Amino acid sequence: xxxxxxxxxxxxxxxxxxxxxxxxxxxxxxxxxxxxxxxxxxxxxxxxxxxxxxxxxxxxxxxxxxxxxxxxxxxxxxxxxxxxxxxxxxxxxxxxxxxxxxxxxxxxxxxxxxxxxxxxxxxxxxxxxxxxxxxxxxxxxxxxxxxxxxxxxxxxxxxxxxxxxxxxxxxxxxxxxxxxxxxxxxxxx
Amino acid sequence: xxxxxxxxxxxxxxxxxxxxxxxxxxxxxxxxxxxxxxxxxxxxxxxxxxxxxxxxxxxxxxxxxxxxxxxxxxxxxxxxxxxxxxxxxxxxxxxxxxxxxxxxxxxxxxxxxxxxxxxxxxxxxxxxxxxxxxxxxxxxxxxxxxxxxxxxxxxxxxxxxxxxxxxxxxxxxxxxxxxxxxxxxxxx
Numbered sequence: 127x128x129x130x131x132x133x134x135x136x137x138x139x140x141x142x143x144x145x146x147x148x149x150x151x152x153x154x155x156x157x158x159x160x161x162x163x164x165x166x167x168x169x170x171x172x173x174x175x176x177x178x179x180x181x182x183x184x185x186x187x188x189x190x191x192x193x194x195x196x197x198x199x200x201x202x203x204x205x206x207x208x209x210x211x212x213x214x215x216x217x218x219x220x221x222x223x224x225x226x227x228x229x230x231x232x233x234x235x236x237x238x239x240x241x242x243x244x245x246x247x248x249x250x251x252x253x254x255x256x257x258x259x260x261x262x263x264x265x266x267x268x269x270x271x272x273x274x275x276x277x278x279x280x281x282x283x284x285x286x287x288x289x290x291x292x293x294x295x296x297x298x299x300x301x302x303x304x305x306x307x308x309x310x311x312x313x314x315x
Numbered sequence: 316x317x318x319x320x321x322x323x324x325x326x327x328x329x330x331x332x333x334x335x336x337x338x339x340x341x342x343x344x345x346x347x348x349x350x351x352x353x354x355x356x357x358x359x360x361x362x363x364x365x366x367x368x369x370x371x372x373x374x375x376x377x378x379x380x381x382x383x384x385x386x387x388x389x390x391x392x393x394x395x396x397x398x399x400x401x402x403x404x405x406x407x408x409x410x411x412x413x414x415x416x417x418x419x420x421x422x423x424x425x426x427x428x429x430x431x432x433x434x435x436x437x438x439x440x441x442x443x444x445x446x447x448x449x450x451x452x453x454x455x456x457x458x459x460x461x462x463x464x465x466x467x468x469x470x471x472x473x474x475x476x477x478x479x480x481x482x483x484x485x486x487x488x489x490x491x492x493x494x495x496x497x498x499x500x501x502x503x
Contacts (some may be wrong), residue, residue, distance in 0.1 A: 228397075261380060262376050262379045262380040263384060264383035265379075265380035265381070265382075266380070266381065266442060269381075269382070269443075273445060302375075302461055303376070303380065304380075306377070307377070307380045307381060309418070309420075309425075310377075310381065310419055310421050310424055311381070311420075311421050311443050311446040312420065312421070312446050313446070
């Protein structure tokens, strides 16, 4: 994915007055020579339902899934190509606190401004991958980030985020497994 | 005649403090000096590893974390020399080197997976191909006498000197397996 594609997707969100932060692979790609095939954005909680509805009506959105079993997402046409996007609800990552708390924290302390919108720091991306139930499915993405140059010391910041949101016990175990995986693929220094 | 393996006590009695260590019967009135590892679950493996025991659990969670989502019963990797000192209901994969269990690397995981699911072995190898040392993979495959399984999924692609024994799956099937290596997006 090229940065102008992310820029075009950001324009879609801006014109629908959606407050968002780029997370996932897009956020890593802005800092490291990585790759991603979709857009993941976290949307301001109080704006979530309105934002989802607004995007659903945007003419550049080719498909949109809003089944209760899945998170809102779909495909958008950017530069003539279909690209997958997901709208992430911060409540799913907020641990013992609220989605609004998590969103505000990332916006204020764990993201950087860019011409296309705020970009979450790698520690936030890793935390979000590690805190969810099927976290092991996302380890390969963290391994990919390590290969792209994201330092292993990022886990220290992940621990701090986990502590802030009351999930440090859960995250500690998962980082231990991640360390084992990183050792196996020889990427922990 | 059989090999009679056992653990001997470590300094400061650390072995005795763990539930995964069972003392062997000693002569009357004498303290036990020989122990065995009793591994019931993957958690016991972690406990044993914390004590420095050369055992390693190959679990579906680990293989999934390495990029190949799969379900199978956890297997225990044990060095041949150490096998007699381990009691476990888990399926055991014997390995030639203690290093493969103390500090497992991707080549150890791939070689062990050949015992369980050769397609998974290729899947993990493909997804982590940038980390594979061809010589080390050759060593592990040959030590485990798994050349036939390795050939079936054409691990020679990652370690060209693995001896070819038997037949290889059609290239189109292998390519399709590799193509399915996409990792899903971030979802709660």
